[in-house]
Amino acid sequence: MAEILSLNAVSFSYTPDEPEKRKAVDTVSFSIQRGEWIAIVGHNGSGKSTMAKLMNGLLVPTEGDIRFNQEVLTEHNLWDVRSQMGMVFQNPDNQFVGATVQDDVAFALENNGVPFEEMVGRVHEALQQVRMDGFLDHEPHHLSGGQKQRVAIAGALALRPKLLILDESTSMLDPQGRQEVLQTVMQLREETGLTVISITHDLEEAMLADRVLFMNDGKKHAEGTPEQIFALGDELTALGLDLPFAYKLSRLLQENGVALQGQHLTEEELVNDIWTSNFNK
C-alpha cells in the first residue's frame, strides 16, 4: 500500500503570539494509506476539525509538515492538491453554492476549467454514485439535510479525488440522514476504493473505519483499530466520548453477574457470548 497523506509532527496554534496558551493541534504525526478509512475522534474542541483544515491547506501548520503523495504541501502545489482532495463540512446549508443540485455538483469542475461537454457526463456520474440523479434541478431548500450532504459528496466526487475528508459531515443530520450519508460512503469505498478520513464524534461512524485516531486536547491520545480504541473503556468516557452499544451492555451485564467471555464491540458477538456462556452448557 502506498501512503497518500501524512502529518509529520504538526502543531498549530490560533494564537501563536501567546505561547502559554494550549495549541489547537500539538505535535501530531500519522499517515494514511491509499484505500484506507480513518476516523478521527474526540470531543468538541479536541482539535480534530483544525486537523481537517490543516490537511487541505486552509490553515498552515506552525510547526511540522504535511505531505500529500509524499510531496510537502506548499503554496505552490496547494490548488493541485485540493483538486485531488474532496471535503464535506458540517453544515449542509453553508456549503451548497449552486442554485440547483446539478449546478452545485458542477461548481468544482467549473473552477478547474473542465470543458462543458465533459462536465455534463461527470455531473451525472457523480450524482448517480450518491443516488441523487433524480434530483438534478432541485433547489437546496427543498432537500433534506442528508440529501444536501450527499450532493456535497457528489460535488467532491465530480473531480475524481483520491481522498475524501468528512469533517463532522453527519453531526447536524437526523438519524435517517446520517444513515444515508454513511451508506453512501461505504458503497463508494466498495466500488471505487476511495480513501476516506472521517472526523466525528459518532461512534457508529468510527466503528466503520479501519483505523481510529483518538484526539484529546490537541494531542494524539491513542491510535489503533476500532477494537483497540474501544478497549480503552473508561478512558474514552472520561475524555468525553461514548462507548458502542454492545460494549456498554457487555460491561453492565458482567457487573450484574451475567457470565461472559469478554467485552464485545458488535451485537452479534455479544448475543453469541450470552448464549454460549449461559444457556448452551
Add this chain to the structure above:
Amino acid sequence: MMEKMIFGRFIPGESFVHKLDPRAKLLFVFAFIVIVFIANNALTYGLLVAFTLVVILMSRIKPYFLINGLKPVLFLMIFTFLIHILFTKEGDLLFELGFVKVYEEGLRQGIFISLRFLVLVFMTTILTLTTSPISITDGLEVLLNPLKKVKFPVHELALMMSIALRFIPTLMDETDKIMKAQMARGSDLSAGSLKDRIKAVVPLLVPLFVSAFKRAEDLATAMEVRGYKGGEGRTRYRQLKWQLKDTLILVFLVVFAAGLWMLRG
C-alpha cells in the same frame, strides 16, 4: 402579508414564455420599458394594454393570482392616479367636489400614467414569474459581458447575485426561527411605542448578522476547498440556448414599437 406578495417570485411552468431564453426576455423587458413611453393617446395606450394581456395569457399565469399578488402595488398606482387628478389644472373643469377640482387633462394624465405604471409592473412581474432567478442572473452575466473590457467585475457580480438568491430562502427561514425564539422569550415586535419596537429589533438583528457572517465564512471555505479562485480560467456549466423564437419575439417587439410610433398622436 409577505407570503401573498408575488413581486419578484418565480413560478415554474412550461409555457412559451417560460421557455424563452432569459437574454431574450431581459432585452424584451428593457426595450418594453422604453417603448411604453411612445404611447401618448387612447389608441396607443389601448394597444399597450392589449399587448400586455396577450403576454399574460401566453405565460399561463392565473390572472387572479397576478392581481391578488400585486395588490400592494395597486395601492401605489391609485396614489399616483389621485396625485395627477388633484394637481393637474389644465383643460376643462369636469366637476367640483368641495375644494377638489377635477380637470379633463388631470383625468387623462391620471389614467395614462396609471396605465403605464400598470403595464410596466405586469410585464416585469411576468419576467420574474416565468424566469428562475438564476436564469436571470445568467442572462445578465452574458448581456453585461462586454463590460469586462472596461474592468467591470461582471463575473463577481453575477456570482454575488446567484449566491444571494440561493440564500434568500435559508435566511428567511432563519429570520422566522429567531423571531419565534425571541417571541417565546417574551419579546414583542408588534406592540408598544416606536422606541420599544426599535429596541425589539435588536434581539432579531444581532443573531441574524452573527449567523450570516458564520454562513459567509463557511461558504468561503467550502468554495476555496472546491478550487474557487476567481473568474479566471473558469468554464460554465449553465449554458444558454438562443433559438429562433427568441429572435422572433424581439423582431415582433420592434414591429410593435414601430406601429405605436406611427399611431401616436
Add this chain to the structure above:
Amino acid sequence: MDIKLQQVAYAYAQGTPFEKRALFDVNLAITSGTYQAIIGHTGSGKSTVLQHFNALLRPTAGQVVLGSRVIEAGKKQKNLKEVRQKVGIVFQFPEHQLFEETVLKDIMFGPMNFGVSAEQAEKRARELITLVGLPDSVLEKSPFDLSGGQMRRVAIAGVLAMQPDVIVLDEPTAGLDPRGQREIMDMFYALHKERGLTTILVTHSMEDAARYADEIAIMHEGRCVLSGTPTALFSDVERLRQYRLEVPRLVAFQHKIEQLIGQKFPELSLTEEQFAKQLAAITKAGERL
C-alpha cells in the same frame, strides 16, 4: 398546566398558491407534570406542533387548550405573553438566539420581558448558570466568545430563567458530542423529577424517548398516529415500522435474546441497567434448576 390539542389543523401561507398543509386533525393531551416525548421523521409535523404549545402558531382549525386559556382557530388572541411565560421553548440550536453583550444580560432578557425586576432576574441568572453546568465567571463574558456547547447552555438558562411551568425541547442535543448530550439530557430529567416541570421532548431519538419519557406520541405526515407509554408502544414492532420507525436498539436486542432463549423477560427494558438486571435474574434462575 395541562395542554390539549383538539382536532388541530395548520396550513402555512393559507389562502395563497404557496399554501402548505402541515397538520391535519391532531389530538393530543399532556397532563401537568408529565414527561412527554413527540417522535417523528423530519417533515412529520412535529416542529409545527411544538409551536402551538405557546401560541407562536395558532391553529387554522380546531383548538389548543393551554391551562385556562383556549386558543381557537379564527379568533383574535390578546395578551399571549402570559401563555408564553408559562411555556418555555428551547428551539433546535438555541444558541442562535443569543444577542446580548454579556451572558448575564442575555439570561435576564426573558424574565425582564415578562416584568421581572432586574434584581430578581439577575438572581435567577446566577442560580441557573451553575445549574446548566457553567462557572460563574462566564456571566460577564460575551456569549459569542464561548464554545458552541457553552452557548447552548447559556441559551437554555435563558429559557429556564422565565420560570415556565412547561418546558418544550426541540432536539436539545443536536450537534453536541456524546458527553454534552448526556449532560444536557440528564439535567432536564433532574429538573423534571425535582421540580415536577412538565417536559415535552421533540426528538428523532427513540433511545432518549425510551429512557426519559412517561408518554410518547408519534407524528407521521401531519397526524398524531400513535400514543402511549414507551412500554406499550415498543411492544408493537410492526406498528412502528408502518411509520418507518424502529424500536430502540435495546428493545430490539431484548427481542432477539428472548427469541434465542425461548423465554420472555418480565418487562420491556427501557434502560440498559434494567436489561442487565433482568437477564442476570434469568441466568441465576437457570443455574438453580
